[in-house]
Amino acid sequence: MHTDICIIGAGMVGLSLANQITERFPNLSITIVEKENKIGKHTSGRNSGVLHAGIYYEPGSIKAKVCVEGAQRLKNWCKENNISILDCGKVITPQKVELDNQIDELYKRGISNGAKVEIIDENQFNSIVPDGFTSTGRALWSPSTSVVNPKEVINRLKDILSKKGVKFIFFENDWAKSTNNKQINLSNKAQLNYDFLFNCAGLQSDIVAKRFGVGKDFTMLPFKGSYWELKENSPLNVSTNLYPVPDLEFPFLGVHATPGFGGKIYLGPTATPAFGRENYDGLKNLDINTSLSFAIHMTNQFFISKTMRNYILNQAFEWLPHKFIDAARLILPKIKLEHIKKSPKVGIRPQLYDLRNKTLVQDFLIIETEGSSHIINAISPAFTASFAFADRIIDNCTYFK
Ligand SMILES: Cc1cc2nc3c(=O)[nH]c(=O)nc-3n(C[C@H](O)[C@H](O)[C@H](O)COP(=O)(O)OP(=O)(O)OC[C@H]3O[C@@H](n4cnc5c(N)ncnc54)[C@H](O)[C@@H]3O)c2cc1C
Structure with missing residues (x-):
């Protein structure tokens, strides 16, 4: 079997990547290899479904660069596909007096990342969330934060990709990297040859990366x-x-x-x-x-x-x-x-x-090696940002240059 692009993992990151490749390179064939019998069994089917507005992230980080655009694109996509959205906004409250200055820091980060944010007073706070608490009478209001049902989103995306000709191989946990270049061995003994592979295996992505000789420091x-x-x-x-x-x-x-x-x-x-x-x-x-x-x-x-x-x-x-x-x-x-x-x-x-500097990695991480790219640390807001994040992965990938 041959596929131009092989994607490991049918979570939101793998599905969005497939979606953006079909939009930008419609002639490429794509196969998604998923270890479970259906989608949504892991993080993308189990999250809060909040479409984050892009407030928290350190300016300059990948998260900061893709969250605002990604949220807007996902919202538009949900509307086009009749997926319900709760446009309920979000309040961030200083729960202790000593955290009040963080409201200003978050405001600055939000503005710098292109998010819509507003510092509100106690009256505004009480009218938005009467049972809530602000220690100083101030809070941060994000009118554009929304909520979706993540399972509804990924199921629709999967259906759209199937109609576009993306092939899914489910229940494939036992694939192994072949000793031949650009090939994996499937559990039914078939070989899948690819031109380029993306590892979008979420919680298992570091293990998958190590099979390709990368990510040893994590x-x-x-x-x-x-x-x-x-x-x-x-x-x-x-x-x-x-x-x-x-x-x-x-x-x-x-x-x-x-x-x-x-x-x-x-x-x-x-x-x-x-x-x-x-x-x-x-x-x-x-x-x-x-x-x-x-x-x-x-x-x-x-x-x-x-x-x-x-x-x-x-x-x-x-x-x-x-x-x-x-x-x-x-x-x-x-x-x-x-x-x-x-x-x-x-x-x-x-x-x-x-493992080198003994810290939790804060930003998304993409490690490319010959013939494959490994998306590891796809933590929040990777669901929100997925379409814009996928475009960034494609833009930086040597295969598409
Ligand atoms: C509690 C919680 C709440 C969150 N809330 C939000 C939120 O409100 N908003 C937001 O934007 N983000 C949120 N996130 C983060 C968000 O859910 C993730 O960033 C995103 O879903 C990651 O998607 P993924 O495709 O990388 O991972 P996954 O959805 O886990 O997909 C990975 C897929 O790879 C498959 N796989 C694994 N190993 C293999 C293998 N060896 N072979 C084949 N397939 C394999 C898995 O079965 C899985 O289907 C939250 C996360 C958690 C845990």
């Missing part, structure tokens, strides 16, 4: 994101995204409230140790090697990084209901444990760790 540290939901009879009313000011040295955004479809309000996600790249359900898919690696690197971080020490002492334990409610209370002071129930939704962040 390993994945998976962080679990569990959600809770407000019970229907809860007295709290949240009709917008309500986020705390995050620690900008740390890639996760803190427990927040996100409106979902059908009147649901999600709280979370947490960012706790996952004990396995795909360990969504208790300890069912416990992965000893990943857990050991996580424990070793976190212990190390405890001693060298104040940010990570704060994380370990606080957020790492948010799987405990009383710790979770303490975090939720920072933005919704009236919330009580009796107002919430555990949500079945849970995702795991494909967070990369740099």
